[in-house]
Amino acid sequence: MTEDQKTLIRSSFARIAPDAQTVAALFYARLFSLDPTLKPLFKGDMDEQGRKLMAMIGIAVGNLDRLDAIVPAVQQLGARHAGYGVPNESYATVGAALAWTLEQGLGSDYTPEMAGAWSDCYATLAAVMQEGAAQAASMATGSTPAGVVSASPPQEAPEDFRTNA
Ligand code: HEM
Numbered sequence: 524m525t526e527d528q529k530t531l532i533r534s535s536f537a538r539i540a541p542d543a544q545t546v547a548a549l550f551y552a553r554l555f556s557l558d559p560t561l562k563p564l565f566k567g568d569m570d571e572q573g574r575k576l577m578a579m580i581g582i583a584v585g586n587l588d589r590l591d592a593i594v595p596a597v598q599q600l601g602a603r604h605a606g607y608g609v610p611n612e613s614y615a616t617v618g619a620a621l622a623w624t625l626e627q628g629l630g631s632d633y634t635p636e637m638a639g640a641w642s643d644c645y646a647t648l649a650a651v652m653q654e655g656a657a658q659a660a661s662m663a664t665g666s667t668p669a670g671v672v673s674a675s676p677p678q679e680a681p682e683d684f685r686t687n688a
Contacts, residue, residue: 524587524640524643524644524647527636527640528636528639528640528643528644529587529588529640531636531637531640532584532587532640532641532644533584533587535625535629535632535633535637535641536580536581536584538628538629538632539625539628539629540577540581542628543573543574543577544570544573544574546573546577546624546628547570547572547573547574547576547577548569548570548573549624549627549628550573550576550620550621550624551565551569551572551573551620553620553623553624554616554617554620557616557619557620558613558616561613561616564607564608564609579600583597583644583648584644587644590647594651597648597651597652597655598651598652598654598655598658599655600652600655601651601652601653601654601655601656601659602655602656602658602659604652604656605655605656605659605660606659609656611653611656614649614652614653617649618642618645618646618649621641621645622638622641622642622645625637625638625641626638
């Protein structure tokens, strides 16, 4: 991602963060209208879920300059998502719901450059999560994809990714 893209993301996230609860509610309403079959995957309180999602996006936005540092935690997040029964294809649906929500929240500030910056950011996160999900699946079946050391025990995600993220 370019510096300009990072600046766009930081400034727009700062604008929507104070309304995180409303933004999250809009996001899930849009997600379930795009694909109602995803709704039963969510078993917990949706307000709480919305807080976790926004906190996790906040962590990613706060670490745009050093995304490498959060790769292991994001992989673990992806592995947990495989456990929630999240299909790979649904990452595209979530990306579409996120883009729509940002457009609602930012209005005319949601320029094509802004859309591109968020889309690149989301695609990066989603790819790392899917990688984590694939690694979890291959460990479960006992096959080892190239470059993955299957003998290492699964890492614990940092505490903040479990509770606040
Ligand atoms: C960049 C993409 C995503 C981020 C940042 C994200 C973030 C989170 C976070 C922080 C949690 C809290 C639980 C945990 O930490 O394990 C969570 C749970 C969950 N997410 Fe995601 N998620 C993403 C993509 C998706 C996608 C594509 C789906 C597909 C429907 C999804 C469905 C769920 C479900 C079903 C739960 C568990 C809800 C429950 O416990 O009832 N997420 N997500």
